[in-house]
Amino acid sequence: MNNLEISFDRSRIDFRATSDMIKASYWGEGRSDESHRRAFDNSLCVGAYLDGKQVGFGRVITDYAHFAYIADVIIWPEHQGAGIGKKLIQALLDHPELASVSGWSLRTTDAHALYERFGFVTSNDGIYMRLVRPPRPRSE
Template identity: 70%
Template sequence: MAEVEISFDVSRIDFDKTSDVIKASYWGEGRTDDIHRRAFANSLCVGAFVDDEQVGFARVVSDFACFAYVADVIVWPERRGLGIGKKLIRALLDHPELATVTGFSLRTSDAHSLYEQFGFVTSTDGMYMRLARQPAAREQT
């Protein structure tokens, strides 16, 4: 396989392909392109590329000081198992704008072993709380 290039240049992100791949995932079901546009615009996004073709994506929602939430880490199905997800996570954790962040969090139902390699642990400390709710209807503008 050719070298994997990691880039934070959002102009290189293939929005349509990224949105489609996420919508096909177990966590992206029910999302729309509009939701992804707003989510990506309010996140630090990173893409993985092989020969200038995008093959993966991830993003972080953060205050860029103390807290960061890792989201939408995804590798295109035909490129999985090649270490691309690891490169995306490493790039996010090493990003200079996140250097002072001490609290990273995420949710996963199937990739625990990936994140454990970077020091993530399943929260059982009795402090982590979560509110899950249905999204409010939004008027189209």
């Protein structure tokens, strides 16, 4: 896969394709383009490109010091299984602005094996907690 390029250049991301792919995923159902614009604008985003055409996406929500949360990693269906997801995750973990980050987290229901390759473990240590609540409309 010599022609695979991983880039953090946000201007290269095909917003329409990326938003549509995420909305079609099991975790992105019900999301809007507006919520994706806000989320992408407030995240470190990465794209995967084959011959200049986008085939994958991922992002990290972070304080750039201690905490990073990996989200919305998606590979276009026709390119899955080629190792692109591994390259995206590695690029995020290796990003120089995240070198001091020691606390990484994510949620997945189907990609445990992918993340375990990088040292992620399923949390059931009695420490990790989360709150899931329905989104409220933004006040203008």
